[in-house]
Amino acid sequence: MIRSVDLRIHNDMSEIGVVRDALDDLARQHAIPRRALTQLQVALDEIVSNVVKYSWEDGGRHEFLVRITVRSGGVDLEIIDDGRQFDPLTIAAPATVAAGRRPRPGGLGIHMARKLVDQVTYVRVDGRNHTTLSKACEVDVATQGSGK
């Protein structure tokens, strides 16, 4: 059984709460362990906030899709936007921070997102970025299914 939820939000930081709450609700319904949920929440925030900040530079209002899929053995987070091309896999890990020297984290968020999940895939299709984060974790898919 697979359960998938589609959320359409705008490039507005205040709407990030919508995807955060949806992931919380799914985690509750499918008994996703706390640690995995925390890691998924951070990774999702990093990718979604990146889209909000950088995908469109025209100052306009744009909609994009976040799809959360709970399946046997894990969770997939897909972020699909028609903004400028951005492949998170091309971002290098930030240089190691020496004691007493403060970094100016730029790539830090993407770096953390990649470390927090098991797999990140990226494709550009029909002018859209499709970024998928997959995490293996304990999931109870026997309950609350709406099917798909």
Place this chain on the structure above:
Amino acid sequence: MKNGGLSIDIDRTRAGNVCIVTLAGRIDSSNAKDVLAELTRLMDSGETSLLVDLGNVLYLTSAAFRVLLVATDEAERRAIRFALCSLAGHVLELFEMGGLVDVFAIHHSREDALKQLS
């Protein structure tokens, strides 16, 4: 822990000359700016020692790290003492993952921090 979509609580208490800011909930890209606004306000109001207690934080994202780095720099510029305490579990893991454990003044507990800052 939902707070009108903000999902964070910011409380202040005082121990001697140290102003303790207790953050509870999640600090992410939707609310990190509120944390920075509060820390900046406290620095503007003449505080000389700020301690941020993260013991009740569920998780924080790079937006939160950025805010804490900005606050650290700003405190240094103004000769204000600025420290963090009570990083536990997932929160500590995230600091480690970001390579940020050595970047901040971090104390194990509030008591340890107050001994240093008071």
